[in-house]
Amino acid sequence: MKNRILIVDDEPNIVMSLEYAFKKQDFEVFIARDGSEALEILKHQVPNIVLLDIMMPNVDGYQTLQEIKKNKSLKDTKVVFLTAKNKASDVEKGLKLGADKYLTKPFSVKKLVSEILELLA
């Protein structure tokens, strides 16, 4: 079965690159522009992985992660923060909330893809 990924970010240019890169790895890609859109998608889909930005309008990344953690059907879904917030306290907070990985922007697409694949292996 295809790996499924949900990319949650409000920057269309970034999303576009990510979408292209993961599709090339044969992922099924879902896209959400903010937390509320992501949660809406997660009602119907169970992706293997969620790439989550933190600073987004309306529902932010932290809140989205908390909602994901509440949902039992998503217990196998891995969540990776992908954000510009790179202070130690931010990283700590993200991991404390239960993220599987915390990656900071700017990033290398290749490296990101390989890390995600590693995480899913």
Place this chain on the structure above:
Amino acid sequence: MNSFTLIVIIIIYLAVLFYIAFLAEKKRQSKWVNNPYVYTLSLAVFCSAWTYYGSVGIAANSGINFLPIYLGPVIAAPLWIIVLRKIIRISKQHKISSIADFISLRYGNNRFLGALVTIICLFGTLPYISLQLKAVSETFEIMSDDTSYISTSIIDDSTFYVALLLAVFAAFFGTQNTDASEKHKGIVATVAFESVLKLVFFTIIGGYITFYLFDGTTDIYDKISNTENFKELTTLSGIEDGFNWFFMIALSFMSIFLLPRQFQVMVLENNREKHLKKAIWLFPLYLLLFNIFVIFIAWAGKLTFGSTQNAEYYSLLLPLEHGNSLLATLVFLGGFSAVISMVVVSTLALSTMVSNNLIIPYGFLDKFIKNQPERNSKYIKSIRRISIFTIIISAYFFYVSFSKELSLYSIGLISFVIIAQLAPSFFIGLFWNRGSSKAAIIGMIIGFLIAIYTLVLPFTLQAYTGTDYFTQHGLFGIAALKPNALLGIDFLSPPAHAFFWSISFNLMSYLVFSLVSKGNYRERNYAEMFVDSKSFTSLQENAFVWKGEAYVSDVKNVLVRFLGEERATRALKIFFTKHKLPLDTQLGDARLINFSEKLLTGSIGSASAKILIASVVKEEQISLVEVLKILEESKENIVNNKVLLEKSNELSQLSSKLKDANKELISKDKQKDEFLDTVAHELKTPITGIRAATELLMDEDDDMPQEMKAQFLKNILQDSERLGRLIHNILDFEKLETGRLNLDLEYLDIQKTIAKAIGSISQIAAKKGVKIVVNNVHSFKINYDEDRILQVLTNLLSNAIKFCQPQTGKIYIDYKLGNALVEISVTDNGKGIPEEDHAFVFDKFYQSKHQNTIKPQGSGLGLAITKQIVEKHQGKIWAKKGIKNGATFVFTIPFK
């Protein structure tokens, strides 16, 4: 009435009093016991049997001469608020337990002075107590049927038993505590109760006599004015009577302060200073009410009995004459109440004085030092109880031996004159710091001897020898030494005469000796405390001059003897804590000595306390010069302390300012952090886009479709532009904020500039379907930097477009010319600004400040830059409040 019935009534009445006293002691904290009315009524202990019966007697025999005795206190009452308050404060501070303690403390805890005052008080009060016993005895005889019966021995004299009962009552409730400065709530409550009874019963009998037996005041007056001697009774006869009045008023003025029982209730039993405020008008009112019917009862009695009966008992005889024994019993009980309160309070006050100022300092101190605390406290109580019994029994014998021949009124005056001998050292000592103990002692002794010679000796000799030779011819037959006409002054009544001479010599001696002989350092010390009432609290703590060595453990040993281990330890702990001394301090200083003396004063009197403490410390004599120097130093210290205090206040103000500044710095730092954070985020986002796209394009293995390549390249361009704008904004903002931006002012038409701004943004607006309307088409020329104002306008416009709904969005630009400024407004019908955000919209990255993780739309610097530009033009910018739909931004550009 059967005398047995009468005794039963008396015993029932006493039981009621015991019960009231018991209740009051039990509910010591209750409001019923602690209020200004109870306090004022307890002051009415002044109205003893002398008032109750004696006034009528004097009114009947010498007209309105009964009044001056009440005018003195009435005149004194307004002064209480100053004088009495000072006395109360000092007494509370020093745990004073009697007037003897008070005076001896003022003169440096002089032991002999305390004893002297006690003796004078004894001499002054014993006759007074015997007066009360006489009143009880005589009214008892009048009330009981067997008037012919005359007691032959103590055993069958009912007065003796009444006296004993009173002694039991006083002993029981007066010695509950070892510390005599503790309040006697039980006694005060019963005294207040009795004050009500005596006033009510006296008023009832006055009304009964005036309005029932006679036809009102006019009737009595009409009838009495027809009798002989009437004129003599109602008018003052010349200058002599004037003098008599003057001296009587002065005498009673002093007595209200000095009588031991008045000092007891007014000063020692006062638990709130503010009760004085009520007492100063309520007490004179009480006296007034008491005196309303006196003259009418006297006249009614005179009209009824002529001179066949003792006028002092008219109030009792009149109802009996008319067969109204119930009323007579009430009157009797009223009089009995007056007697009980006077006797109980007086003996209580005297017994404290006798034990604290005579017996303990002159005989028991050595014993006390060796004893255990429980035994000491038992001893002290026993001494007081024995004193109470001894005093009452002595008064009884005084009554048996002397007072049968004297009227109540003259006995009362003897007491007043003797007690008045305390006046100079008491009153002047409060306000004059030169007054010395030696002078006080000499003055008192001289005054006392003169009073004895002129007042007591004549009637004593007459009682013993049966002749009035001494009065008639004077000592050794010398006319100038006639007791009632010293040096030929023969126009005064004997009490006024005695008062005049004794107080004059007393006062003169006090003044002269005070000026001639200086008091020692200790006296000067206490004098300062008493006199300097403004700062006397601090003086009491600090100005005590003392030099020597005192080991805390020694002092503590003495304290333990009287207070017990627990209380002594606790007291010392409080002392050390208060003065911020370590709890294991070993050497005491003046403050400890002062504190310890104060602690003991309540139990054994100030003089004994001084002796006891002195016995365990090594005290060095200090010369007066040294004392003055130390006092000066302490004054200097006070001044220095004041300066220090001011400095410390300044410092703490500075430090709080520093704290504020620091807080501001921290918050600025935080702001700076946030700013950098947001800037970083804003920079990272396009860079991320650029990097990702570039990486994908560079992958040579990838056969990316052509249109995809074009899209990624377009993205890279967009992100680069975004990055450029952002950097431009940040630099702009930084320049504006640090004031390094210079305006390029030109005289231009604002209408044209607005048109330019709309033109530059019209494409975006058209794309979103938003309409932009300019309301004003007039041209205004003013000075401004066009590029910068264009920046402001496009920022406001693009914001407006951003928040408008597509297609329905509308933006209005308007401008108005004021006196000295142009006001330009941009209004949209978009989603508006939340009320709570109004204050922050112009802050850099304001979104990030309040909705931290929510992505700002735009750089978050636009409005901040706009504001800087407007302010650079000396203008103002704000968002209008209370707009229902959409938002309105307004800015001004002033001109000359």
